[in-house]
C-alpha cells in the first residue's frame with residue numbers, strides 16, 4: 296500500500312449521473328483501485344457553488360456514496376470520504392487563493408459557462424471552484440487525477456498553482472497529472488448522437504440516468520434515433536445513431552463491436568433497440584438494488600465515511616502543516 300502511487304478523484308453529489316459517467320468514470324476507477332492508493336471524494340463543497348436544496352444535498356451525498364460502493368468501489372481498498380468532513384480542504388484553499396490570480400479564474404471556461412447559466416448568483420465560490428479543486432488534489436500529493444475532458448483546464452490550473460507554490464517556497468506539492476479517460480466507447484445522446492450524453496441535455500429522453508428504472512430505460516432506448524437504411528453496422532460517420540447503440544451494447548454486454556454486429560445481423564431496428572435497452576437495464580438492476588440496500592443501512596455508510604474522513608484527515612493534515620510552516624504561520 297505504502298509504495299503505490301496516489302490517485303485522486305471526486306464527483307459532485309448533485310450530478311445526476313448517466314451511463315456515460317458510469318462508463319467514463321466509475322467503471323474505470325474499478326481497475327484503478329487495484330493499482331493505486333486511491334482517494335475518491337464526494338465534492339459537496341464544490342456542489343454549493345450553485346444553489347442547492349439542503350435536504351436534497353444531504354440525501355444525494357449518501358446516495359453517491361452508496362452508488363460508489365454498489366458499483367464495486369471497495370471502501371477497504373480506497374479512501375471514500377465527504378469533502379466537507381476534512382477541514383483541510385477549505386484551509387488549503389485559502390492559502391492557495393493567495394497564489395492564484397483573479398484574471399486566470401475569470402478566464403476559466405467553466406466559470407464563464409456557469410456565470411451565464413446562473414447569472415443571478417455569480418458568487419465568489421463559483422469563481423474559486425478551481426482553487427478548491429487544486430486544494431483537493433494537492434493535499435493528498437496525488438500523482439494522478441482521472442477526470443473527463445471537461446476538467447482539463449482545472450487540472451492545468453492545479454498544476455500551475457502547485458508549481459508556483461513550489462517555486463516560491465521550496466518543493467512542497469507533487470505536481471499532478473491528469474488521466475484523461477479515453478472512454479473506451481464514448482457514449483452519445485440517444486436523441487442526438489452527434490452530442491455526448493449529458494446530465495443536462497435539452498431532451499431527457501436522450502440520456503440514461505443510473506437512477507432510471509427498467510421501464511424508463513427501455514422506453515428511452517425504444518425512442519432512440521436510428522439512421523436511414525436498415526443494416527446494423529458500426530459506422531459513426533454515416534450511421535451515428537446505430538453506432539452509438541452498438542457501442543453501448545458492446546460495453547454493457549462485454550462484447551466486441553464485431554461480435555455485436557454479427558449478433559444483430561438481419562435484426563430490425565425495433566428489436567435491436569429493445570435488446571440494447573434490456574441489456575443496459577439488466578446490467579444496472581443489480582447496481583441499483585445494491586445501492587438501495589446500502590442506503591437502508593445508514594449505520595454502515597456512516598462507518599465507511601468516518602473511517603474515510605479519519606484517513607483523509609491524516610494525509611491532508613500532514614500536507615497542510617507543511618504548508619503552514621513554509622508560509623510562515625506561527626505554530627504553537
Ligand code: TRP
Pocket residue numbers: 303304305306307338341427428431432440441442446
Ligand atoms: N470538478 C470535478 C467535476 O465536476 C469534481 C472534482 C472536485 C474533482 N474536486 C476534484 C475531480 C478533484 C478531480 C479531482 O467533475
